[in-house]
Amino acid sequence: MDNFGFLFAANAFVWGGIIYFIYTLKQRNRELEKDVELLKEAISKESR
């Protein structure tokens, strides 16, 4: 019994899932950091 296709499929799902999750996490964090910076800038401009 070889079933390499099944072994490949399981690895593809696990690695694909982990990499996709890390990628979306990183991207979302970057967007949020940018929003924080923009808001801080806007507040400091208004207070001047």
Added chain:
Amino acid sequence: MNQETAEGLEEESSILIWLTGLAFVAAMAAIFLFVPTEKTEGPIQRIMYLHIPSAWLSFFAFFIVFISSILFLWKKEREWDIYAYASAEIGVIFCSLVLITGPIWAKPIWGTWWVWDARLTSTLILWLIYVAYLMLRAQTDPGSMRARYAAVLGIVGFLNIPFIHFSVLWWRTFHPQPKVISSEGFGKGMDPSMLATLGISLGAFTLLYFLLMGQRVRQEKLKDEIDRLKREKLYSS
């Protein structure tokens, strides 16, 4: 968050990234180069080194949800709600991987993708409970009531985990009985090289959990910071 704290966190995070990366390289080397092929199942059995650690990670994540939810209900601190929410999301992702890799492993061995036996069904129920947890958080208005309802669901959901563990002992199931923590003693039901490989893989997945948790908690804290800044901007204008 001041500059020094942020830099300290960045440094910790990069150490964890390296450690996790190295642990996964070691795990992959052990899975594909070191451990011998199992006699009856053949190469497909190597799915075990991803399937069991994914299950371990999801159970550990739901345990953190359970503890954090209790602490939230007790102390009413937002911090614990953040930990519970972050951990639930990670738990659901890895529980999904368990429910995907399991049938992929089952098809060539059992001849079917799925059977409604106690272990598989109770794992599916666990997944559904925590998907409901995430839906509850997404569909209700932010505030202490949402956090409270979610905490109750987070605690109730975890009670299913001991049932999942003992299901293969209480009922006759398709799913094999535990090999690592068995009645014969710790790791007695397994070849030492298989046990070592599984241990490395479990270690790598545990490090991955802490890495993901760090990022996910940071995300929630950034969202809180944005809400605070928006309020500040509103009052200042």
